[in-house]
Amino acid sequence: MLLIVTYSEAARTGLRNLCRRHEEPIVRRFGRAALLEATEYAAFLAVRLRESHGGDVQIERTEPFNEFSALDERVREAAAAYANRDEKATPYAAFAAGTDHPSPETMRGEEL
Numbered sequence: 001m002l003l004i005v006t007y008s009e010a011a012r013t014g015l016r017n018l019c020r021r022h023e024e025p026i027v028r029r030f031g032r033a034a035l036l037e038a039t040e041y042a043a044f045l046a047v048r049l050r051e052s053h054g055g056d057v058q059i060e061r062t063e064p065f066n067e068f069s070a071l072d073e074r075v076r077e078a079a080a081a082y083a084n085r086d087e088k089a090t091p092y093a094a095f096a097a098g099t100d101h102p103s104p105e106t107m108r109g110e111e112l
Contacts, residue, residue, distance in 0.1 A: 001027060001062050002036040004046050008056035014049050015057075035062070070112050078102055 006012045012032050019026050019034055025042035027035040036042035038061070050057040067076060078101035082092055093104050 001038050001064070002042055002046050003033065003060040003062045004036065004049065005033045005058040005060070006049075006053070006056060007032075007058070008053065011049070011053040011056040014053055018045055018049055074100070074102055075107065 004015060006015050015029075015032070015034055019029050022045055025037045025039055025045065027037060029035075036046060046057075046059045050059060078096065081101065082095055085095055095101070096103050
């Protein structure tokens, strides 16, 4: 997919108009940003917007995040357990202390 992020009012207006006129390649719109299908037509629209607004338009190529192939099972299990904890006010570091769940420090040092 292509991620388009705009940084000026004029570029946001251009993105809004692009999304309204060309609905087929739009996957999702987020106000000042949009996800487009990874097609030549979508890339054409994105580059045309950047040509019109210069540095106020950023285009990035993205890929969907698949948690089952990108994360170890222990991290997914820790996220599920933390989301379902009894005390919702407990910070994750305190929740993970003394358990088999990875600590925040451990996860911060690991790349996906």
